[in-house]
Every structure is written in C-alpha cells, then in structure tokens.
Amino acid sequence: MLDQLQTFIAPKLRSVLKVLSIGPFHKKRIVFFSYFGAQYSCNPKYISEYMQAHYPEYDIVWAFNNPEQFRYLHKKNIKLVKYLSLPFLRTCLTSKYIITNSEIPSWFPVMKRQVYINTWHGGGAYKKVGASYNKETAGKQTRAALARRIPCTYISSSKAFSDLTIRQSFQHTGKILSCGMPRNDILVNQDHPELIQKIxxxxxxxxxxxxxxxxxxxxxxxxxxxxxxxxxQVKTALEDRFGGSWFFLLRMHYFVLNQLGKSSEYIDASQYPDMQELLYASDILVTDYSSSMWDFALTNKPCFLYASDLDHYDLKRGFYSDIHSWPFPLAESGSELIQNIHSFNEETYLKDVRKHFTDLGSYETGHACEKTARYIVSGKL
Structure with a gap:
C-alpha cells in the first residue's frame, strides 16, 4: 500500500515543486551531491575540482545531509546546502547544472532548461543493477523507472557499461558521455605520487x-x-610472493562499519573520505564483486577476488558475464586466496587485464574530467 501511495504521489509532487524554479536562473552554477548527500567524493568531487581549477567563473554548490561536517569546503569557495531541504530544491531548480553519482528521487523535478549529469559510481559491467536486478518490490521498481525518465546525460566508463548498465538496466535512451570515469583520471595517469605519502x-x-x-x-x-x-596467513603469503612488510586496510560499507572491532591485524579505513586515494596508494586490492576492481585494474597492480558466498550471490544478484571470465584471480575460500597469491603471474595477469579492457570497450584515457568539463561548458558530447 505504501509503495502504491509513493508511486502515485511522485509525479504530482514533482509538478508542485516546480514552483521553486521561479526567480533568477543561474547559468553558471553547478549543484553537486554524492551518494545521496553523504560524501564529498567519487566522480562529482573530481569534476567539481577540475571545474574550479579550469573554469573558476562557475559557482560550485555541494549538498550534504550534514553540511556542518563539510565547512572546510568554504575555504575552497564552495557553497553548502542541506540535501533535500527546501533551499536545496530551490538551488537545484534555479541552477543550470546538477551532477550526482546516484539516481535522484522519482519526485525530484528537473526543468528542460537544465543539464542533469549522472556519473554513476561504478565502472565496467559486473554485478547486475537497475531493471536487470529484479529483487525489489514492484513499487520501488516503478519509482526507479519514473526517476530514470528524467532527462539526463550519463557518464560511461566502457561500451559494456553503456550497453548493459545504462541502456539495458537503467533503460536510458538519452545522451551518454563516453569518456571514462572522472574519478579514475588519477589512476590512469599515475601522476600524484604525493597521495601515497598522504595515506x-x-x-x-x-x-x-x-x-x-x-x-x-x-x-x-x-x-x-x-x-x-x-x-x-594471507600476510605470510604476500611476504613470500611479493616480499616486504604488509599492512591491511579494510574498507567496509557504512551499514556494517560500526560492527568492526579494533584489531592488530588490520586498519579500519572505512571512513576515509576518498576511495580513489586509497586505491592509488595500495599495492594490492582484494574485493569480491565491487566495481572497484575496474578502477584498480587501471593501475596494473594485482587485484584478487575473495567471494566466499559466490553461489548464493550469483543466484540472488547475478552478473552481466561469467565471473570466471574476469581477469582477476578468483577464490571462494581463504585457502584458495592464499594459493592465488602464491601462484600469481604478473605477465599473465597484465595480458588478461588488457584483454578485459578491450573486450568491455574501455573509455578510460585519463581525460574524463577534461571531457566532462568541456561538455558542461559547450553542451557538446
């Protein structure tokens, strides 16, 4: 019943809220929000910083759930607003550009005179999302479909992402900016060695x-x-195979990070504000189904998959392609992970990664921020 009510209300609320668009329209103002107002991170952050560095005439506004935690951004000449508040909605509706990395609510009004860019927050094409992942209630799927009808430009990391995720799963028929992910420019270019020292x-x-x-x-x-x-045991395997001393940083989802207890075996890096900086500074990534594998592979450093619940996850969630065809050594148990570390072959891995990027049609060139900014300024793909 609640699902049906929300679905019924969404388009009507969208129409009502358009009254907030009355007033001066700012053609050089960009409103950013990342992960529904939770962070100053991901693709929106890197686009924001590029625009400030190269197009300072544009006003930058960031929306956060808790803007008081981000007051330090005032020093960067960034204006702050509370996410989903009335001032936020008015700011959005009177700004030429809105940029986010997730779907906006189905009731969110976007005017025809505006440019809405969705950068999304994952590259490649791995676990299924959107309409391809049919585990949500009918009401949630309907509202997601309504939200996807809002005219926008998606940023894509690869042809596979465009075809399978944007066109098929998000059912998007509009514009796609095929330029790679702005957050990955630093991983492609590898021109920020100071980030290693920072971490x-x-x-x-x-x-x-x-x-x-x-x-x-x-x-x-x-x-x-x-x-x-x-x-x-994994640390011992790393020392045997790669040499040196090793430290483990754990990056857990915010839903479970409070469950992590302190340990001498790892460092909790769950609340570090920028995942890309952690990827840049790390020598090895271990993940399961996260698209961070796409990002990290751009560095040519080893990525291992540890998927202890693969059968269950594949059945419940599903993948766009067979996980066994991905170039990353796959383990379903701790002993397999250790074996994969011991037997890691760099030459084979790099060959498989290059083929993977070719097969998926990678758009990553290290110039995604530049191309996105050019699109914002010129309106041309």
Missing part, C-alpha cells in the same frame, strides 16, 4: 611498507565478521 602518513605506516586494501561489497545477510579471512 602512509594518515595511517602511520612505515615508508617502505606495502598496503593491501580489502574492500568487499555490502550484503544484507552478512555481518562485518563474515567478510574476514585469515589475515595472518
């Missing part, structure tokens, strides 16, 4: 140490402890 300093790591970043996806059926593997 080492932040977590008090020795200069000559190595970092393994463990970043699993969220599953409602799993507690934080369910994601763990034998850190000591």
């Amino acid at each position: 080492r300093t932040f977590y008090h790591l020795p200069e000559d140490s190595h970092i393994l970043l463990y970043a699993p996806t969220y599953r409602a059926s799993k507690a934080a402890s369910d994601y763990a593997f034998d850190f000591r």
Whole structure:
C-alpha cells in the first residue's frame, strides 16, 4: 500500500515543486551531491575540482545531509546546502547544472532548461543493477523507472557499461558521455605520487611498507565478521610472493562499519573520505564483486577476488558475464586466496587485464574530467 501511495504521489509532487524554479536562473552554477548527500567524493568531487581549477567563473554548490561536517569546503569557495531541504530544491531548480553519482528521487523535478549529469559510481559491467536486478518490490521498481525518465546525460566508463548498465538496466535512451570515469583520471595517469605519502602518513605506516586494501561489497545477510579471512596467513603469503612488510586496510560499507572491532591485524579505513586515494596508494586490492576492481585494474597492480558466498550471490544478484571470465584471480575460500597469491603471474595477469579492457570497450584515457568539463561548458558530447 505504501509503495502504491509513493508511486502515485511522485509525479504530482514533482509538478508542485516546480514552483521553486521561479526567480533568477543561474547559468553558471553547478549543484553537486554524492551518494545521496553523504560524501564529498567519487566522480562529482573530481569534476567539481577540475571545474574550479579550469573554469573558476562557475559557482560550485555541494549538498550534504550534514553540511556542518563539510565547512572546510568554504575555504575552497564552495557553497553548502542541506540535501533535500527546501533551499536545496530551490538551488537545484534555479541552477543550470546538477551532477550526482546516484539516481535522484522519482519526485525530484528537473526543468528542460537544465543539464542533469549522472556519473554513476561504478565502472565496467559486473554485478547486475537497475531493471536487470529484479529483487525489489514492484513499487520501488516503478519509482526507479519514473526517476530514470528524467532527462539526463550519463557518464560511461566502457561500451559494456553503456550497453548493459545504462541502456539495458537503467533503460536510458538519452545522451551518454563516453569518456571514462572522472574519478579514475588519477589512476590512469599515475601522476600524484604525493597521495601515497598522504595515506602512509594518515595511517602511520612505515615508508617502505606495502598496503593491501580489502574492500568487499555490502550484503544484507552478512555481518562485518563474515567478510574476514585469515589475515595472518594471507600476510605470510604476500611476504613470500611479493616480499616486504604488509599492512591491511579494510574498507567496509557504512551499514556494517560500526560492527568492526579494533584489531592488530588490520586498519579500519572505512571512513576515509576518498576511495580513489586509497586505491592509488595500495599495492594490492582484494574485493569480491565491487566495481572497484575496474578502477584498480587501471593501475596494473594485482587485484584478487575473495567471494566466499559466490553461489548464493550469483543466484540472488547475478552478473552481466561469467565471473570466471574476469581477469582477476578468483577464490571462494581463504585457502584458495592464499594459493592465488602464491601462484600469481604478473605477465599473465597484465595480458588478461588488457584483454578485459578491450573486450568491455574501455573509455578510460585519463581525460574524463577534461571531457566532462568541456561538455558542461559547450553542451557538446
């Protein structure tokens, strides 16, 4: 009943809220929000910073659930507004550009005179999303379909993402900016070595140490402890195969991060504000089904998959392609993970990664921010 009511109200509320568009229209103002107002991160952050550096005549506004936590952005000449508040809606409706990395609510009004850019928050084409993932209620699916009808331009990381995710799963028939993910420019170009020192300093790591970043996806059926593997044995395997001393950074979903207890075996990096900086500074990534594997592979550094619930996840969620065809060594148990580390072949891995990018039709060139900014300024794809 609640689903039906929300679905009924959404288009009517959208019409009512358009009254907030009355007044001066700012043709050079951009409103950003990331992960529904939770963070200053991901593709919107990198587009925002590029625009400020190269097109300072544009006004930048960021929306947050808790804007008081981001007051430091005032020093960057960024205006703040509370996400989903009336001032936020009015600011959005009187601004030429809206940029986010997730779907906006189905009741959210976007005017024809505006440019709405959805960067999304994952590259490649791995676990199913949107209409391809049919586990939501009928009402939620209907509201998602309504939201997707709002005219927007999607940013795409690859041809596979355009075809399978944007066109098929999001049922988007509008514009696609095929330029790669802006947040990945630093991973492609590898021109920010100071980020490595930044992470080492932040977590008090020795200069000559190595970092393994463990970043699993969220599953409602799993507690934080369910994601763990034998850190000591994995550390020994890393020392045997790659040498040096190793430290583990854990990046858990915010739904379960409060469940993490303190441990001498790993460092909780769940609340570090920028995942791309962690990827840049890490020597190895271990994940399961996260599209961070796409991002990290751009660095040519080893990525391992640890998927202890693969059969259940594949049955419940599903993938766009067979996970066994991906270039990342796959383990369904801790012992397999250790074996994959010991037997890792860099030459084979790099060959498989290059083929993977070719097969998926990668658009990543390290110039995504530049191309997105050019689109904002010129209106041309």
